[in-house]
């Protein structure tokens with residue numbers, strides 16, 4: 001699944017911030033019940049547009065305001081002549097405030113309200129109004145059983161605000177979560193809709209701000225949207241390679257030369273003026289025949305690398321580097337170089353071991369396993385709160401951290417966070433990280449700051465994956481390079 005992100009805003013909020021926005025709106029004179037009515041209208045519009053001929057809807061209702069939205073939706077559906085049933089997972093008498101008013105309105109409108117039981121038939125479109133931003137801790141019974149029931153119903157599911165069971169801050173499944181075809185989220189986009197396991201649960205995403213005008217509020221993260229990313233400076237007619245940076249890729253120990261070659265290929269195709277590769281001698285013949293444009297050097301010891309330093313703009317260190325004495329010694333030269341640094345793969349494993357310190361302001365591109373090692377936590381703990389992990393890494397090492405995986409995150413040491421909502425499962429394959437590291441290096445070489453290069457690089461990389469997804473699985477990492485080149489050209493063309 002992917003989100004339909006074209007017309008979504010870029011600002012992402014925490015659950016607490018959305019609750020605060022909600023409270024501010026109410027304090028400013030819009031009654032909570034009016035917001036709930038607007039929410040119901042937004043959900044009903046989305047439901048009718050997505051399933052115009054369904055004719056029947058079953059609302060699964062909890063006992064918070066998320067349920068209130070569901071009860072008012074039921075009113076709209078029954079008025080439109082649809083068959084409507086609310087299955088109340090918590091006793092309807094537990095509802096309070098606006099949610100209780102919504103329940104009363106539904107009963108007055110003639111909506112059938114029954115206590116949920118596993119034996120009920122699932123009719124029409126299922127509306128998940130069990131748990132929203134008020135979810136706290138692992139989903140308890142009978143909510144968990146009702147969520148399983150929905151997931152096994154083989155009916156289309158529309159989630160109100162957020163699929164029940166997904167944490168609005170981290171995107172993690174808290175025990176069990178609704179797998180929706182469509183989520184209609186309200187007031188502000190929650191960061192948890194875009195990261196972690198949420199990507200398997202949200203389905204298509206629609207947004208309605210309920211006219212809350214949240215644009216000026218502070219947010220916790222931003223969607224990585226094409227229109228806020230930098231463009232590479234246009235090349236002057238007299239441009240020459242010396243102005244477009246020199247990327248040095250360092251890596252490729254015994255048996256892992258392909259990773260370094262992929263990074264170098266990627267840097268070349270992404271427009272770096274010059275690309276060099278420092279690798280084991282055994283990879284030289286392959287490098288020279290596959291990438292004749294790249295200056296490939298056999299490096300047996302750290303001393304040989306010292307001599308290269310002077311004219312390099314960006315070091316991309318780590319693809320296939322290994323963790324032997326050879327890799328360690330090359331990495332210890334890299335840290336002394338007066339140039340930008342992009343560290344990937346084994347450079348990060350060596351960093352986690354404390355072999356070297358990384359220069360502040362560098363870019364690191366860990367996958368979850370590498371990131372967990374850097375933080376000294378389990379991969380499971382890391383995945384449970386990816387935004388927090390990306391921020392912690394950026395702060396601990398004073399670097400730009402690109403935490404890879406579906407919903408790649410980019411964090412800086414100040415706590416700024418970007419979330420990539422592009423990409424495709426065809427990208428789950430070997431070598432794609434090597435391509436990303438080379439791409440980010442090439443963007444820095446051409447004048448982007450490390451932060452800009454990380455954002456633009458992740459966006460182009462994921463966009464290239466989407467672009468090639470139609471061709472099916474079996475994507476080779478090197479295929480991405482031409483697609484990235486094409487997308488870079490498209491961005492340049494848009495600008496004219």
Ligand SMILES: NC(=O)C1=CN([C@@H]2O[C@H](COP(=O)(O)OP(=O)(O)OC[C@H]3O[C@@H](n4cnc5c(N)ncnc54)[C@H](O)[C@@H]3O)[C@@H](O)[C@H]2O)[C@H](O)CC1
Pocket residue numbers: 022031032033035036039062063064065066067069098130131132133134135136137138139140141143160161162186187
């Ligand atoms: N005017 C408004 O307030 C609007 C709210 N909107 C919707 O409201 C929800 C948020 O509502 P809230 O009442 O804060 O919380 P929930 O409905 O998500 O649920 C809280 C309810 O659930 C119980 N609970 C919490 N954790 C668990 C758990 N792990 N297992 C089982 N039960 C749990 C808890 O006891 C609470 O009573 C928001 O998402 C919107 O959908 C609208 O946006 C309109 C305006």
Ligand SMILES: [K+]
Pocket residue numbers: 066128129130131132159160161162163164
């Ligand atoms: K929900």
